[in-house]
Every structure is written in C-alpha cells, then in structure tokens.
Amino acid sequence: MQRELFKPRELAVKPTTKNGPRLWFRRLVIWGEPDAKPIQDIEFGPGLNIIWSPDPADRSARDDGEAPPGPGHGAGKTLVCRLLRYCLGEPHFASDVLRSKISSAFKDGRVGVELIVDGAEWVVVRSIGVFGHDVVLEGGTLEAAVSSNTAPTGIAPLIDMLVERFLTADVAALVTKSREGEEETEAQRRAWLFAIAWLTRDQECHFGKATEWRAAASESGSPARRLSVGDANNVVRALLGAITPREHRLEAEVEKLGRRREDEGRGIERRRWLIEQSLKRILRAVELEGKPLPEGDLLGQFLRNAARVRVAQVAVVDAKGELASVDDLEAKYESERKEVERLEAELSSAETKRSTAEAVAKQIASETPGLTASLDEAEIPTCPVCEVPIDRVLAEGCKLSHKLPDVESLRQRQEKNQRDLRDKKAEQAAAEEALKRLGPQLKAATTRRDKAWADLRAARRQRDARTEVWYAARRIGDDVGDLEKLLTENAEAEKTLADIDTTLKQRREAAGAERDQHGQVFARLGQHFDPLVRRLLGPKSEATGRVQHDGNGLNLVVEYGGERSTPAINLVKVLAFDLATLCRSIEGATKLPPLLIHDSPRSSDLGLSIYHELFHVVRELEKAGSGPQFQYIVTTTSRPPDDLVGDKRVRLKLNGSPAEARLLRRDL
Known part of the structure; x- marks a missing residue:
C-alpha cells in the first residue's frame, strides 16, 4: 500500500559551499x-x-x-x-x-x-x-x-x-x-x-x-x-x-556502573557460597542438620545459643577427673620405665660378672697342674749329672748342685692359685644366683611398664579427643561471628547492588533520551x-x-x-x-x-x-x-x-x- 501511495525518495544533496571540496x-x-x-x-x-x-x-x-x-x-x-x-x-x-x-x-x-x-x-x-x-x-x-x-x-x-x-x-x-x-x-x-x-x-x-x-x-x-x-x-x-558531551559522559558512567555491578554481583555470589558452606559446617557441629531455623537477625543469636549448649555438653567440670588422671599415668609409666632400666642394668652387670668369673676361674684352673708338678720336682731334686733323685742334705753337703728350686715360693703360689679359684667360683655362683633372681623381676617390671604405657596412651587419646571436641565447640562461636559478618556484608552489598541498578537505569534512560534527541x-x-x-x-x-x-x-x-x-x-x-x-x-x-x-x-x-x-x-x-x-x-x-x-x-x-x-x- 505504501509503495502505491508514495513515490520512492530520490537522491538529493544540497551542498553548503560552492568553493569545491573542503x-x-x-x-x-x-x-x-x-x-x-x-x-x-x-x-x-x-x-x-x-x-x-x-x-x-x-x-x-x-x-x-x-x-x-x-x-x-x-x-x-x-x-x-x-x-x-x-x-x-x-x-x-x-x-x-x-x-x-x-x-x-x-x-x-x-x-x-x-x-x-x-x-x-x-x-x-x-x-x-x-x-x-x-x-x-x-x-x-x-x-x-x-x-x-x-x-x-x-x-x-x-x-x-x-x-x-x-x-x-x-x-x-x-x-x-x-x-x-x-x-x-x-x-x-x-x-x-x-x-x-x-x-x-x-x-x-x-x-x-x-x-x-x-x-x-x-x-x-x-x-x-x-x-x-x-x-x-x-x-x-x-x-x-x-x-553530545553529556551523552558521552552518561555512557561512560553507564559503562563504569556496569563494571561495578559485575564486581558487586561476583562478590555477592561468592559470599552466598561462603555463607552456605559456613552454615552447613555450624549446623553439623551443633547437631542441628535438617532442623528448622529462624531467619534474619534471629539466626545469629539462635546459633550462638546452640553453640553454648554444645560447649557445656563437652566441658570438663572436675579438674581432677578424666583429664587430670593423665598426669598420674605419666608418673606411673615413668616409674615403671625407670625400674625396668634399673633391672636391665643389674642383669647386664650380673651377666658380665658371671662371664668374667667363669673365664678367670678357667684360666686359674689351667695353671694348677703346672704348679703341682713344679712343687713336686722341687721337693725331690734330680742330679744334673746322673739324673737320679738325690737327698737334699747330700746335695747340700757335696755341693754337686749350687742352685736348687725355691720350694716355699712354689708352695705359696699354689696356695694363692687355689684361693683365687675358690673366689672366682664363688663370684660365678653369686652372679648366676643374681641372674636367676633378676630375670623374673625384669619380666614382671617390663609387663608393668608396657601396661602403664598402654594406659597412658589410651588416656591421652581420650583427653585429646575430648579436648578437640571442646575446642571445636568453642570455635563454633567464632564461626557464628564470621557467618554474621558475611550476612551483614552481603546484605549491604545487595543494597549497594540495588542502588547501582537504580542509578544504572536512570543513566541509561538519560542516555537513551539524549540518543533519541x-x-x-x-x-x-x-x-x-x-x-x-x-x-x-x-x-x-x-x-x-x-x-x-x-x-x-x-x-x-x-x-x-x-x-x-x-x-x-x-x-x-x-x-x-x-x-x-x-x-x-x-x-x-x-x-x-x-x-x-x-x-x-x-x-x-x-x-x-x-x-x-x-x-x-x-x-x-x-x-x-x-x-x-x-x-x-x-x-x-x-x-x-x-x-x-x-x-x-x-x-x-x-x-x-x-x-x-x-x-x-x-x-x-
């Protein structure tokens, strides 16, 4: 219809100058x-x-x-x-x-x-x-x-x-x-x-x-x-x-506001994720998962009360109770450990004494036959010429032998050898007696020490577990504080975002009006x-x-x-x-x-x-x-x-x- 009623526009140009191109x-x-x-x-x-x-x-x-x-x-x-x-x-x-x-x-x-x-x-x-x-x-x-x-x-x-x-x-x-x-x-x-x-x-x-x-x-x-x-x-x-410069300025403001809005939006989304994760962690800690929760400003106080209840449930009231017994067990273990070390030292010493006495007694016993032979030979000497035993008096009288063995000295050596052998035998027997006595004592002490160590470890685990739960319960309060801070920041950011949206809309409308002009x-x-x-x-x-x-x-x-x-x-x-x-x-x-x-x-x-x-x-x-x-x-x-x-x-x-x-x- 329009093509039939109106003639298409023709190309028409009206120059503003007659002096040729500028x-x-x-x-x-x-x-x-x-x-x-x-x-x-x-x-x-x-x-x-x-x-x-x-x-x-x-x-x-x-x-x-x-x-x-x-x-x-x-x-x-x-x-x-x-x-x-x-x-x-x-x-x-x-x-x-x-x-x-x-x-x-x-x-x-x-x-x-x-x-x-x-x-x-x-x-x-x-x-x-x-x-x-x-x-x-x-x-x-x-x-x-x-x-x-x-x-x-x-x-x-x-x-x-x-x-x-x-x-x-x-x-x-x-x-x-x-x-x-x-x-x-x-x-x-x-x-x-x-x-x-x-x-x-x-x-x-x-x-x-x-x-x-x-x-x-x-x-x-x-x-x-x-x-x-x-x-x-x-x-x-x-x-x-x-x-116009005003429209250019408005569009620059729109561009700047748009970038700011994107930044605020990303910040809000990040805080929302942090709030969700923090709330899940707190509810799990206070054992309120799946329970209805208040909204708005009441949420923080509600979670603080739940945190205080949790702390009271795991707090240690008696200072000499479960946690204090760990000190007693540590002292008992230390005493048993030292007793085992003492018995081990005594046992080692007795073993050393027994071995030494046995070795020395064997060495002394090995010298006895030689001393006896030497003494027998000294008491009945043999003629160095004819190799026939002679009477000492004759020998001294005839002066055929000018050097005879010292019988007294040999007899003293034999007696000392016998005394030393008896002493070492006694030492060996005493050491063997000590070994028989210390062995059962060490075994019993070792058993007592191992039990004391097992009791101490169990007590420590119990104390640590209890302490961890107690501190975790105490941390809930801090987590609630952080959550409230995030909620406040996000509420302020959402208000800022709403203000930016309002301003952005106004600037866009103003720029659009300029553009329409x-x-x-x-x-x-x-x-x-x-x-x-x-x-x-x-x-x-x-x-x-x-x-x-x-x-x-x-x-x-x-x-x-x-x-x-x-x-x-x-x-x-x-x-x-x-x-x-x-x-x-x-x-x-x-x-x-x-x-x-x-x-x-x-x-x-x-x-x-x-x-x-x-x-x-x-x-x-x-x-x-x-x-x-x-x-x-x-x-x-x-x-x-x-x-x-x-x-x-x-x-x-x-x-x-x-x-x-x-x-x-x-x-x-």
Whole structure:
C-alpha cells in the first residue's frame, strides 16, 4: 500500500559551499630520491577519480588498438591508497615486508601530495626510505618541500590543522578515550586517525561491516585496527554529530556502573557460597542438620545459643577427673620405665660378672697342674749329672748342685692359685644366683611398664579427643561471628547492588533520551542511504534501506524481498552507508571532510551491474552544486563503465607486468 501511495525518495544533496571540496588531493608524486625526476606524478581532481589496473580477460572491442595488459593485480593500486592516507598522517604506508623492500630499493625515497584544505594549498612530503624526513608546508610547492635543503617539520602540524578544521577538540574528545599520562594533543591526533580509517577503508576488510575499517594484517599502525564494536559505534556517532558531551559522559558512567555491578554481583555470589558452606559446617557441629531455623537477625543469636549448649555438653567440670588422671599415668609409666632400666642394668652387670668369673676361674684352673708338678720336682731334686733323685742334705753337703728350686715360693703360689679359684667360683655362683633372681623381676617390671604405657596412651587419646571436641565447640562461636559478618556484608552489598541498578537505569534512560534527541541525525542519513541502496540494486528491485541506531549500536537494514544479509548485500550496505555519509559531509552535517578512498570495492561476488552503478551514482553527485563538492578516489581491476574508460577521471592506468607498468616502475 505504501509503495502505491508514495513515490520512492530520490537522491538529493544540497551542498553548503560552492568553493569545491573542503579537502581534496590535487597531486601525488613519488621520488626515488630528493631532487630527482619523479617515479610517478599523478594529478587528481574533485569528484570521481579512478585508478585502474585492467584485467586481461575484461576487454571490449574498444580496446583492440591497445596492447593486451598484464595481470590486473600486483600493480600498485592498494599502495596508491596507502600512500594517500600516509600523507594524511597514518603511521605506515605498507606492510612491514613491503616497506622493507621499498626502503631497500629507495633508501631516500619520498612521497608527496598537494592537498587543498578549505581552498588553501598545503604540501606534504614523507619518507618512504630508511631516512625519516617529513615536511609540511602551507603554500609553496612539492619541489621545494622535497628538496634536501628544506628542514623537516614532522607530520604533526598537518594533523593538528586537520583536527582543528574538521574535528575540533570537543569532537576529538568524543571520538577517542584519553590514555593515562597522554597529552590532549596526542589524543586528538589519534582521533584524526580514526577519521582517516573510516574515509579510507582497508581492502583487507572487504567492505564487510560498516564499522570495520582497518585489518590487523595490514600493519598500518592505525589505532582503528583493534577497535571494539562499541568504540567504533561511538566514533561513528561523534563524527556524524550524533552524540553530545553529556551523552558521552552518561555512557561512560553507564559503562563504569556496569563494571561495578559485575564486581558487586561476583562478590555477592561468592559470599552466598561462603555463607552456605559456613552454615552447613555450624549446623553439623551443633547437631542441628535438617532442623528448622529462624531467619534474619534471629539466626545469629539462635546459633550462638546452640553453640553454648554444645560447649557445656563437652566441658570438663572436675579438674581432677578424666583429664587430670593423665598426669598420674605419666608418673606411673615413668616409674615403671625407670625400674625396668634399673633391672636391665643389674642383669647386664650380673651377666658380665658371671662371664668374667667363669673365664678367670678357667684360666686359674689351667695353671694348677703346672704348679703341682713344679712343687713336686722341687721337693725331690734330680742330679744334673746322673739324673737320679738325690737327698737334699747330700746335695747340700757335696755341693754337686749350687742352685736348687725355691720350694716355699712354689708352695705359696699354689696356695694363692687355689684361693683365687675358690673366689672366682664363688663370684660365678653369686652372679648366676643374681641372674636367676633378676630375670623374673625384669619380666614382671617390663609387663608393668608396657601396661602403664598402654594406659597412658589410651588416656591421652581420650583427653585429646575430648579436648578437640571442646575446642571445636568453642570455635563454633567464632564461626557464628564470621557467618554474621558475611550476612551483614552481603546484605549491604545487595543494597549497594540495588542502588547501582537504580542509578544504572536512570543513566541509561538519560542516555537513551539524549540518543533519541539525535535520532534525526540517523534519520537524515537514512534519507540518503535509502535511495542509494535502491540505485545500487536497481530501480526494479524495489529495495529499501534504513539506518538504525539504538543501545545495541549501528544497524544497516536492506529490505529486498525481505530483509537481506548476504555478503554482496552487506557490501552494498557499506558502500551506500559511506556514500550517504559523503552526502551528509557535502551538506556540512558531519565532522568529516567530503572525501572517500575506496580500494577495489568490488568483492563478495558483487554483480557488475551494481558495480557500474556505483560509478554512475558518484558522477551524478558531481552535479550537486556548481561543481563537484567532494572527492571520491576508487581503485579497480574490473573495467569501469564504457563511458568512463577514456575519460579524464581515469587518473592512472597500471599493470602487473612488465615492471615499468607498475606504480614504482620496478621489481621489488
């Protein structure tokens, strides 16, 4: 019904200026070294600018007079885009590997652009070699800026000027969050890099998402490479003028409150678990498991009373009772142990005495026969001449023997030998008697000692068990105190969480109200997005498009026989979104310059009819105003529409081979 009653909206753009684009590239020059002839000198103009590297299979009859081109890839289209944004302040102009190859080939290479900003001429020269040398001049010429005699200025003056002209300090503060210890100017320069990222998407992103501008693999050094979805949405809103400092502050508060709420929630859940475990332990200790319990403040007092009852049940009333008897048993055991040690010592001594006496008695007994023989021989001597026993008197009288044995001495030795033998026999007998007596005594003492030890161990176990139960009962009171503390802390945390929820709701509502006030920004953006979608998909497609933004972020919708979200349709969404933003920039409604650089936007199996319509739409935008009020630079391998193949808008044609046909005119 609506399609029948209302005519679809047509694309209409109302420029706010007649002086041309506020920012556009007029010239790109590449030098192998300063003061040398340029490798490339490319002129650009307002409106559509095409960098084309023809595909050999994409030819028509109009190309018969030309030599077949080399491969359409590897010619340097992407490098052109990267060099342009490098001259706008991006840190790197290629991947690490390619930069290394280029700097090796052109050790003092330079790239420069003539840039028109609000009608004023600026020249920028940056190093692509191993020697850093960046120059920014207002007015002047590229030839002067690239001269070895020109002192470097760094790229910061250009970025600061562009921030002041387009973003302003307030908008830059909305675009990016200041880092700790970072100066305000550095944050503003990072904000400009976000703007560049949107205006000059990486080819590696394949135009898949509206807020995905830089691929990490591109190694561009841009802060947009790892930008979160939420931060990217804030960048879009800030650059579109769809967010105010108050809303930005409210959203920061919402984010902070959200993190605090998560922390409080985790703390509450942890304390609830601790409370549950503590309560189980206390109830088990006071033997109240499974019993009904009071709630609220009564629970603590109830558990304290139960703890006191438990302590009374296991307390020791009589100091001389069960626990005190352990001391008596220890004294008894010690006495029995010493008695065993005494008997063992006596037994060992008696055994030693018996063994010694027996050994000495045997030795004495072994000497007795010799002494008896010696005495007998001394009493009846034998003649040394005839070896016949003689009478002592005769011997003394005849003086035949002048030396006779000392009989008295031998007799004394024999008597002593006999006395010693009797004494040792007596000692041996006494020791054996002691052994017979001490053995049973030691056995009985050992039995008494072992029993005393067993009694002492049993008493100690009983005392320890009783003491442990008593102390455990006493600890219940401490556990109840800890439980009450946890309950109090959790109650306060739950109150805090409720307050946070209330405040969070208020801040979200306030932020939502602010967001609703800026809803017309996206509505007006949608007034360009809808006809652009329809133009790209074809007038017969009856497609419609709209731009939505809510608390969940930016959402691009294309209705095409139902809501569509294929890779090719998503690419159309991104192209239409960028072009709609370009239209709003032409109308002076954004914080972005009316500039777009699209590197090979035909991907995701995009139909050639849609792709060619992109060029037609851009050409139509050139007619808005007294002349093109924007600049759109696009690189392509696919053939442009026939009416543009020989047009001046094709600023540069490149080929993958031979080497001279590439951007840098050599192999790397």
